[in-house]
Amino acid sequence: DTEVTQTPKHLVMGMTNKKSLKCEQHMGHRAMYWYKQKAKKPPELMFVYSYEKLSINESVPSRFSPECPNSSLLNLHLHALQPEDSALYLCASSQDRGQGETQYFGPGTRLLVL
Amino acid sequence: GENVEQHPSTLSVQEGDSAVIKCTYSDSASNYFPWYKQELGKRPQLIIDIRSNVGEKKDQRIAVTLNKTAKHFSLHITETQPEDSAVYFCAALPGAGGTSYGKLTFGQGTILTVHP
Numbered sequence: 001d002t003e004v005t006q007t008p009k010h011l012v013m014g015m016t017n018k019k020s021l022k023c024e025q026h027m028g029h030r031a032m033y034w035y036k037q038k039a040k041k042p043p044e045l046m047f048v049y050s051y052e053k054l055s056i057n058e059s060v061p062s063r064f065s066p067e068c069p070n071s072s073l074l075n076l077h078l079h080a081l082q083p084e085d086s087a088l089y090l091c092a093s094s095q096d097r098g099q100g101e102t103q104y105f106g107p108g109t110r111l112l113v114l
Numbered sequence: 115g116e117n118v119e120q121h122p123s124t125l126s127v128q129e130g131d132s133a134v135i136k137c138t139y140s141d142s143a144s145n146y147f148p149w150y151k152q153e154l155g156k157r158p159q160l161i162i163d164i165r166s167n168v169g170e171k172k173d174q175r176i177a178v179t180l181n182k183t184a185k186h187f188s189l190h191i192t193e194t195q196p197e198d199s200a201v202y203f204c205a206a207l208p209g210a211g212g213t214s215y216g217k218l219t220f221g222q223g224t225i226l227t228v229h230p
Contacts, residue, residue, distance in 0.1 A: 040223070042221065048217070050216070056216065090157065097216040100145060100209070105157040105159070108157055
């Protein structure tokens, strides 16, 4: 099973709201990732967790707060977002963060900030 | 950090023709090069990948070649079909020793359209 699941599929939120995106994998992968993707652009890396520890933060604004409660789950907490944060948020996982590890993507959460 | 350039940005072919997409990378520490296909509204799906110790890999109608010396790699699709129409992204992953270790860097994407 090479499936990564994400909820919700769609999310509309106001700039004062707090919401969370969830990601889950049961492949035993030890690295998990959050990406942001704008229309017709490649995915942009936001965060990398390796063995449940944050190992890369690509200078993401603090209104995005990642959390890795256990090796299967990854959350992205959203607070005080801006309209320009509207995008597809993709979660991915790989066996390890190491060399030559294939990343498998979830279906994404399409976020609209009003 | 790693920088990946991808060309062309759009590619239009007739069904049955071949399609070639080319990418160059900058970080000599990159050792893994996946290709993803993304259909409209869907997730990126891995279609083929190649590691730095291999020069060419083929899977049915899809092949990838890698030239480490020149730092470029290419995707070849033969006998294209309308269902091959999608956005294709190349990517490079630096291994240990690179400043971007573990960070997958994508090219800008190629919109492939296969006309019936």
